Amino acid sequence: MIGGRRPLPGRKLGDRRVRVERPHAPYFRWSGAGQLTARAAASRPTTASGRWWAAVRALFLGRPLASDEEAGERLSKKKALAIFSSDAISSSAYATEEILRVLVIGGAVFLAFGLQIAIAIAILLAIVAFSYRQVCLAYPTGGGSYSVSKVNFGRRASLIAASALLIDYVMTVAVSISSAVEQITAALPVLLPEKVLIGVIAIALVTLGNLRGLREAGNIFAVPTYLFVGSALLMIAIGTFRIVILGEHGDFPRQLADQTIATTQSAVALLLLRAFAAGAVALTGTEAIATGVPAFKPPEARNAATTLAVMAGLLGVLFVGITFLAVNYGAVNVGGADGQTVIAQVARRVYGDNSIPFFLFQGFTAVLLVLAANTSFNAFPRLLAILAQDGFAPRQFGFRGDRLAFSYGIVILAVVAGSLVVAFNGETHLLIPLYAVGVFIDFTISQSGMVRHWLRERPPGFVQRLAINAVGALLTGVVAIVVAIAKAPTSFIVLILMAVLFGVMSFVRRQYDQQAAELEVREDVVFDRPHREQRVVVPVNGINRTVVQAVTFARTLAADVRAVYVTEDPDDGEALRQRWQRQLPGVPLVIVESPYRAIISPVIAYLDVLDKAWPPDKEAPITIVVLPEYVARHWWDRVLYNQTARRLRRALLGREHTVIADVPYRRGA
Amino acid sequence: MSEARVPPFRRAVIALSGHPGNDRIVRIVSQLAQASKAELVGVHVVEVDWSQPLDADIAGRSEVAQRILDRAEEVAEGQGAALDAILLQARDVGAAIVDEAIEREADLLVLGLAYRMRFGGDFAIGRTIPYVLKNAPCAVWVVREPIPEEAS
Numbered sequence: 001m002i003g004g005r006r007p008l009p010g011r012k013l014g015d016r017r018v019r020v021e022r023p024h025a026p027y028f029r030w031s032g033a034g035q036l037t038a039r040a041a042a043s044r045p046t047t048a049s050g051r052w053w054a055a056v057r058a059l060f061l062g063r064p065l066a067s068d069e070e071a072g073e074r075l076s077k078k079k080a081l082a083i084f085s086s087d088a089i090s091s092s093a094y095a096t097e098e099i100l101r102v103l104v105i106g107g108a109v110f111l112a113f114g115l116q117i118a119i120a121i122a123i124l125l126a127i128v129a130f131s132y133r134q135v136c137l138a139y140p141t142g143g144g145s146y147s148v149s150k151v152n153f154g155r156r157a158s159l160i161a162a163s164a165l166l167i168d169y170v171m172t173v174a175v176s177i178s179s180a181v182e183q184i185t186a187a188l189p190v191l192l193p194e195k196v197l198i199g200v201i202a203i204a205l206v207t208l209g210n211l212r213g214l215r216e217a218g219n220i221f222a223v224p225t226y227l228f229v230g231s232a233l234l235m236i237a238i239g240t241f242r243i244v245i246l247g248e249h250g251d252f253p254r255q256l257a258d259q260t261i262a263t264t265q266s267a268v269a270l271l272l273l274r275a276f277a278a279g280a281v282a283l284t285g286t287e288a289i290a291t292g293v294p295a296f297k298p299p300e301a302r303n304a305a306t307t308l309a310v311m312a313g314l315l316g317v318l319f320v321g322i323t324f325l326a327v328n329y330g331a332v333n334v335g336g337a338d339g340q341t342v343i344a345q346v347a348r349r350v351y352g353d354n355s356i357p358f359f360l361f362q363g364f365t366a367v368l369l370v371l372a373a374n375t376s377f378n379a380f381p382r383l384l385a386i387l388a389q390d391g392f393a394p395r396q397f398g399f400r401g402d403r404l405a406f407s408y409g410i411v412i413l414a415v416v417a418g419s420l421v422v423a424f425n426g427e428t429h430l431l432i433p434l435y436a437v438g439v440f441i442d443f444t445i446s447q448s449g450m451v452r453h454w455l456r457e458r459p460p461g462f463v464q465r466l467a468i469n470a471v472g473a474l475l476t477g478v479v480a481i482v483v484a485i486a487k488a489p490t491s492f493i494v495l496i497l498m499a500v501l502f503g504v505m506s507f508v509r510r511q512y513d514q515q516a517a518e519l520e521v522r523e524d525v526v527f528d529r530p531h532r533e534q535r536v537v538v539p540v541n542g543i544n545r546t547v548v549q550a551v552t553f554a555r556t557l558a559a560d561v562r563a564v565y566v567t568e569d570p571d572d573g574e575a576l577r578q579r580w581q582r583q584l585p586g587v588p589l590v591i592v593e594s595p596y597r598a599i600i601s602p603v604i605a606y607l608d609v610l611d612k613a614w615p616p617d618k619e620a621p622i623t624i625v626v627l628p629e630y631v632a633r634h635w636w637d638r639v640l641y642n643q644t645a646r647r648l649r650r651a652l653l654g655r656e657h658t659v660i661a662d663v664p665y666r667r668g669a
Numbered sequence: 670m671s672e673a674r675v676p677p678f679r680r681a682v683i684a685l686s687g688h689p690g691n692d693r694i695v696r697i698v699s700q701l702a703q704a705s706k707a708e709l710v711g712v713h714v715v716e717v718d719w720s721q722p723l724d725a726d727i728a729g730r731s732e733v734a735q736r737i738l739d740r741a742e743e744v745a746e747g748q749g750a751a752l753d754a755i756l757l758q759a760r761d762v763g764a765a766i767v768d769e770a771i772e773r774e775a776d777l778l779v780l781g782l783a784y785r786m787r788f789g790g791d792f793a794i795g796r797t798i799p800y801v802l803k804n805a806p807c808a809v810w811v812v813r814e815p816i817p818e819e820a821s
Contacts, residue, residue, distance in 0.1 A: 005724045005758070010768045017714075017759035017768060020728045022735060025754065029743060030736040 040064065048635070057402060061212045064402035074297045077307045082222035083375075084292050085311040087172060087285030089229065090372035092318040093365050094179045094428050095121075095282035097342035099323065100332045101429055102275040106268070111327055113272060118323035121279045122316040124475060128286055129312030131447050131472025134465050135290040136304040138453055144291040145446035146383065152449035152456070161445045162387055163501035164438035167494055169380035171435040172284065173373045173417035177202050178428040179341075180369035186344035187362035199421040202370060207414035210377040212403050228368040229314060231361045236321035239350045243328045250329035250349065270486075277486035280479055281436045282319050286312065287446065288375060322346060333429075373417075381409025391512040392505040433490035438498065440480035447473035533621040535560035537610070539603050539648060540589075540628065543579055546665040550628035551587055553663050557624055562588045566602045568595060599644055600651050607658070624659045625652055631666045677705035678808070681777040682770040683752075684762075684797075685713045687737040688783045690814045695741045697812065698779055699748035707777075709752040711741040712769050714762040728758050763800030770805060778805050782813045 004021035024030075027042040043064065045051050058064070075083060099117050103110040139148060146165060150158035181199045185192045242248040289308040296303040322343060325331070331345035340348075344362060351357035381397070385406045388398035401407030424430045450469035454462045484491045536554040540547045540563045547563075554561045563580070567573045573591035580589040592602045607623060614620060627645045632638040645662075652660050681698055685691050695711065702709055715728040728734045738754035745752035759765030770778045780801060785793050792813065802809055 004729055005726070007724055008768070008772070010764055011771070012764070015759070015761065015764040015768060016723060017757050017765040018724045018728075020715075020756040020758060022729075022738070022754065022756055024735065025739070025742075029739040030732060031739070032736075033732070 040066070060208065061401075061403055065404050075295050076297055077303050077310075079222050080289070080292070080296055080303070081307050081311055082225035084288040084307070085285075085314070086225050086368055087176075087288055087372040087375045088283075088311060088315050089225065089285075089318065090176060090179075090365075090369045091282045091284050092232070092315060092322055093183065093343050093369060094175070094341070094432070095279050095319055096323040096326050097333055098278035098281055098429060098432050099275045100326060100342060102271065102278045104332050106271050108330075110271065111330070111332065113275065114323050114327045115320070117272065117275050117279055118320045120276060121282055122320050124280070124479065125283055125286065125312055125316055125319075127472055127475055128283060128443060129308055131450070131469050132287060132290045133305040133308055134450055134469055135287075135446065136293050136308060137301045138450065138457075139290070140293050140301040144383070145287065145442045145449070146386065148449040148453070149445045152452040153445075157445055157449070159392065159502050159505050160498065161442055162383065162392070162505065163498040164442045164445070165383055166380065166501060167438040167497055168284070168435075168442060169376040169383070170413060170416050170420070171431065171438070172376040173203065173206075173413060174420040174424070175281075175428055175431050175435055176369045176373040176376075177206075177417070178421055178424070178426045178431060180366040180373070181426055182341050182428055183344060183362050183366040183369065186341045187359055196422055196426045199426045200418050203373070203414055203418045203421065206370060206374050206377055207410060210374070210381075210410045211401065211405055211407055224364060224367040224371055228364040229318070231357075231364055232318050232322070235347060235350045235361065236318070236325065239325040239329070239346065240321070242350075243325070248328075250331065273482060274486045277436065277479075277483040278432065280440065280483055281432055282315065283443075284435065284439045285372065285375070286315075287442065288379075290446075291379070325350070376417075377410055377413060380413045381406035384409040384412075387505065391509045393508060433487040434494050436483050437480065437487065437491045437494045440476050440483055441498070443476035444473055444480050447476055532619055533560075534558040534624060535610070535621050536562070536624045536626055537607065538563045538587075538626045538628070539645075540565050541644070542576060543583060546628040546630050546663075548584070549665050550626050550663040551584055553661075554624070554626045555587070557626075557661075562590055564590045564592060564603055564606055566592045566594050566599050568593070568597050600647050603648060604651055607655075611657070620657045622657055622659060624661055626661045626663055629662050629664045631664045633667065678702070678707050678777040679705070680708040680710065680773060680775045681779055682710045682712055682766065682773060682775040683741070684766045684778070684780045684801075685711050685737050685741050686781060686783070687713065687733065688781060688814075690781050690783055690812075691737070691741060692744050693814075694779060694781045694812045695744040695752065696748055699745045699750035699752070702750050703748070709745060709750055710755060710769070710773055710775065711738055711745075711752045712755045712757060712766055713737045713741075714757045714759050714765045716762055717758050717760060719760070723758060723760065725758075728756050761800075763797040763804070766797070767801055767804045770807060776807045777810065778807055779810045779812060782811050784814045784816055 004023065006019045006021070008017050008019055010016050024036070027039055028036040029039060031037040045054050096114070096118065099114050100111060103114055103117075135148060141147075144165070145161040146158050149161045177199050180202065181195045184198065185195050191198060286308075289304050289311065293300050293304040296307070325346045326342050329346055329349050331342045331349070333340060333342050333345075343365060347358050347361045348354075351361060384393050384397040387393040388395050396408050397406065399406070399408070420431065447469050451466060451473055454466040454469065459465075484495065534557060536558050538547070538550050538554050538561065540551075542565075551561070551563060563584075565573060565576055567576075570591075570593055573593065577589055577591060580587075590606065592606060594602050607625070610623065611620065625648075627649060629645050630641045632641050649660055649662075652658055678701075681702060683695060683698055685695075695709075698709060701707075713734055715731060715734050717723055717725060717727060721727070734756055738756060742752050742754050755769060757765045757769065766778065766780075778801060780798055782792055782794065782798060785791060798811055802811070
């Protein structure tokens with residue numbers, strides 16, 4: 001074969017043909033004129049350690065996926081309801097408990113207010129959902145509070161929304177996983193001492209699933225959500241029948257029945273307000289459908305709006321229903337060692353103590369809560385990627401990993417949420433105060449953005465739409481203040497964190513803006529041949545093959561080439577000079593005596609002197625420092641070679657008008 | 670074997686001219702190959718005139734020739750089939766295709782027949798198809814391009 005062309009005989013003498021090799025084929029594919037697309041082989045690591053790491057990743061995460069392998073499934077309303085609602089609906093598993101935990105402070109008599117508070121929150125939910133329907137219709141491309149506020153208010157408001165959202169997503173994971181573990185330990189109390197460990201393992205598994213590219217779509221979400229909704233509705237129906245028709249009621253724990261506190265009117269109001277703030281956590285996840293409008297089947301906006309209404313209706317029924325049963329059955333979690341969640345107590349009462357339906361219900365609840373955590377694993381990295389795209393987060397967050405997932409965002413979320421679970425000992429009610437504040441700030445910004453939207457666009461019938469969003473903005477704003485005050489001082493941590501995130505994102509953007517301004521190239525400038533002079537300096541350690549190769553390369557770069565040899569022995573330097581002049585004529589050798597035995601500093605000082613010696617009326621030349629390097633044969637003998645070159649490279653990095661060129665010498669080259 | 674079934678083949682050579690209709694041919698043959706797990710070989714021949722040596726560096730430097738084969742590979746992969754892409758230089762396209770099919774012991778050779786819009790529109794059968802029909806020892810399919818609606 002000559003030059004990749006193999007002559008082949010034909011059946012007849014004149015029918016010879018030549019087969020032409022295609023060396024690019026395993027690695028690239030021509031996809032257009034002058035355009036190559038890299039294939040999997042071209043993306044494989046080239047070093048042994050890189051290949052090992054890739055094999056480990058493939059073992060745990062699966063084979064790398066190409067960008068065009070991303071699934072683009074459009075969701076039906078039924079599937080979308082299950083996928084986008086898991087976060088919102090799952091909050092019915094712990095919202096009731098949070099209300100009763102506060103009311104219980106006032107004694108058994110206050111628990112009766114639980115139902116009224118749940119109804120008030122359900123009304124708030126209806127208003128918020130109605131407002132978010134407007135977002136679905138106005139922003140069919142996805143109306144997350146970040147994008148809505150960016151369009152309508154600009155950078156500052158959008159960054160506040162983004163900060164709140166990021167905290168909200170982290171809290172969703174921490175709260176949902178902690179609550180899921182509590183549902184498991186309520187059914188199997190033997191696991192109670194290991195609840196933090198179980199929580200961390202659950203987060204690790206969800207992280208692994210997402211790094212593998214787990215998609216929200218599909219039956220994996222639909223089945224558990226509908227199983228929970230079905231079994232919870234059945235529980236409410238049976239429980240309500242027994243309470244209303246059969247007159248069944250429960251007893252409060254003895255310590256509650258005896259508990260009385262001196263209650264002034266203001267103390268009662270404060271208690272009820274705090275209970276309302278605690279239960280407001282039920283609204284978390286309501287905005288998920290508005291952000292995911294493009295994932296719906298056409299007509300996207302209309303389908304999303306309908307699904308949002310159904311979700312709000314379901315969540316309202318579940319939340320009020322579970323609270324009704326809990327109040328009537330006297331189900332409260334007084335923080336005892338038995339770890340019985342309120343929803344577990346209700347389920348135990350309705351389905352029977354240690355019955356199969358009870359265990360199944362607890363299982364469905366736990367799985368739904370884990371899936372709710374998973375929604376954040378999808379949303380958090382995506383938001384970070386959008387922020388990275390907009391220059392508010394490091395660009396790494398916009399890169400997708402082997403399995404098309406935003407790996408950096410996923411890992412960050414897992415680490416922060418896992419740390420919270422450990423720090424708060426996996427206690428849901430300790431995490432809750434950190435949760436709802438950000439959510440309501442988000443709601444308020446989003447709804448206010450919609451008010452601005454309608455005022456600017458003014459489509460037919462906009463007054464009615466504007467009124468809906470204005471009411472939504474006002475109410476959620478008031479609730480945000482109430483929640484922040486009622487949950488103080490813990491809630492202030494969230495506000496401080498939001499301020500920190502806001503500052504960090506603004507700082508990152510400023511850095512990127514500065515860099516862009518520094519690197520900007522005017523469009524009207526045409527770049528001609530380089531006009532700056534160049535000179536080459538080759539630091540050498542004697543005459544050997546690496547040095548000869550580097551000097552030979554240096555001579556191709558510029559006419560002004562000189563070698564520099566730093567030595568502490570003048571005789572040694574003189575011997576080298578004689579040999580140099582004989583073997584490398586035409587390349588001046590500068591010998592720098594270094595009585596203090598330094599090697600790097602004299603080279604730098606020599607370059608400084610060269611710069612100072614340059615005529616000040618001429619533009620400074622580009623100094624190319626060519627570093628001869630010996631390529632080690634094994635990973636373990638790299639430490640033996642090139643240490644001086646490495647130190648010199650580090651010292652030269654960032655030096656003005658200086659370019660560093662490594663010239664590697666390989667054995668047999 | 671029932672009459673209605675497509676006759677199976679073990680190895681098919683598809684002649685690729687670079688015409689847009691090639692995609693359709695590769696798609697059809699890839700789908701048929703899946704049933705019998707047959708091998709596919711895509712061949713593109715760059716004709717070298719007598720003014721240059723046969724082994725002159727022509728096809729290897731031709732981005733167009735490489736793109737024809739890369740595209741065929743991509744289309745076959747899209748159908749879940751693997752296509753072995755071969756680039757040839759020859760004095761005569763027909764002879765090179767037949768010789769390659771013989772060397773690879775192909776039992777099917779597939780060629781496309783393009784509809785040309787110029788001069789009122791016609792199927793210009795050219796030299797290659799008659800040569801292959803006459804000389805190929807295996808079955809030969811000539812896949813005629815559909816007549817465009819505006820021409821019919």
